Amino acid sequence: MARVDSEEYLEGLAQRLREAFPQALDGEGRVNLKELLPEQLQEFCAILGESSYRAGQLLRWIYVQRVTDFQAMSNISARLRARLERLAVLSQLQLLTPKHSRQDTSKFLFGLPDGQMVECVKMRYLEHLGPERVAVCISSQVGCAMGCQFCASGQAGLVRNLKAWEIVDQALQIQRQLDAKGERVANVVFMGIGEPFNNFDNVLRAIQLLNCGEGFGVGMRHIALSTCGIVPGIERLTELAYPLKLAISLHATTDELRNRLMPVNRRWNLEALLGACRRYQERVGRRITFEYVMLEGVNDSPEDAERLVRLLHGIRSLVNLIPWNAVDHPTFKRSSPERVRKFQERVQRLGLRCTLRREKGSDIDAACGQLRLRQAAQVEPVEA
Numbered sequence: 001m002a003r004v005d006s007e008e009y010l011e012g013l014a015q016r017l018r019e020a021f022p023q024a025l026d027g028e029g030r031v032n033l034k035e036l037l038p039e040q041l042q043e044f045c046a047i048l049g050e051s052s053y054r055a056g057q058l059l060r061w062i063y064v065q066r067v068t069d070f071q072a073m074s075n076i077s078a079r080l081r082a083r084l085e086r087l088a089v090l091s092q093l094q095l096l097t098p099k100h101s102r103q104d105t106s107k108f109l110f111g112l113p114d115g116q117m118v119e120c121v122k123m124r125y126l127e128h129l130g131p132e133r134v135a136v137c138i139s140s141q142v143g144c145a146m147g148c149q150f151c152a153s154g155q156a157g158l159v160r161n162l163k164a165w166e167i168v169d170q171a172l173q174i175q176r177q178l179d180a181k182g183e184r185v186a187n188v189v190f191m192g193i194g195e196p197f198n199n200f201d202n203v204l205r206a207i208q209l210l211n212c213g214e215g216f217g218v219g220m221r222h223i224a225l226s227t228c229g230i231v232p233g234i235e236r237l238t239e240l241a242y243p244l245k246l247a248i249s250l251h252a253t254t255d256e257l258r259n260r261l262m263p264v265n266r267r268w269n270l271e272a273l274l275g276a277c278r279r280y281q282e283r284v285g286r287r288i289t290f291e292y293v294m295l296e297g298v299n300d301s302p303e304d305a306e307r308l309v310r311l312l313h314g315i316r317s318l319v320n321l322i323p324w325n326a327v328d329h330p331t332f333k334r335s336s337p338e339r340v341r342k343f344q345e346r347v348q349r350l351g352l353r354c355t356l357r358r359e360k361g362s363d364i365d366a367a368c369g370q371l372r373l374r375q376a377a378q379v380e381p382v383e384a
């Protein structure tokens, strides 16, 4: 029979763990293992007198077997499982409303421990991944402070940053749903609600957790980060030289229009933004995607197309045109398909790669923030 630890001994361990991992504690002072990086999990095991091999086992149980309960960790001793029950926790987001698109896209709304909500989108539109491989678009903040005029999240303002585990758990929960079908999350895209560079420390930790080979195992090259143009964030990414995909929400070709659509441009204008993009590409070498939402009569003229090509000259780029998802917004109208087609043709003729984002998800309010805004007052938990 396993020896039982005394309460005094366990309290001593708990104290040491609280001192070692203050940022990873839940409301009851237990360590949330999903907030720990692999090397911290080793430190956690060392405090419990366990080898680093044990940390690898825990990583695999959490991110590969995807268990939610220490008792399911069958190759871990009963004594250690009892300690884990007392000293640690595996926090989880609560799935509130899975909302299925008619097409191949689903949107998920998750409840956070403090009652806030966050959303993410599962997509199967990346044909080159194969039918069993899925991309998830995840959120990095509850709400967003950046105030982009065309964005529902921007209108609601920032509520708070997500912790690293709250970011990773969006992908993990979707993966758990895919397991039964033998499908796999192959790409993770930081393009949901929030500006990732405004929560960069937690986003960085989430990227490391997603990328960990013994854990979730999404390759760096399959993680994309989208920013509205926070230049110091791009510079930090340049220093790190991670081979991530960088995407820029551009949406305008003059400072005058971009100042109006995206207040961030008043702080870092087009010249500063594109300068940072050039330096990032020199260092990291990866093509940069420029997102461009098509707004009729605002940014979709032939002159806009020509200016766009001139602006991006010298940057290896992909321009991704996004048909605007008509939120209830009095100011903007969606560009007609004909106008979008002509814009795309002109950009391509002038030598830039230009794609049109397929409208998977438009039937499930997949524009940023809408689901959260509409359902904030009326969600019910559902079985995961």
Ligand code: SF4
Pocket: 144, 145, 146, 147, 148, 151, 152, 153, 154, 155, 192, 193, 194, 195, 227, 228, 249, 368
């Ligand atoms: S578009 Fe992105 S950066 Fe702009 S307000 Fe919306 S979530 Fe924030």
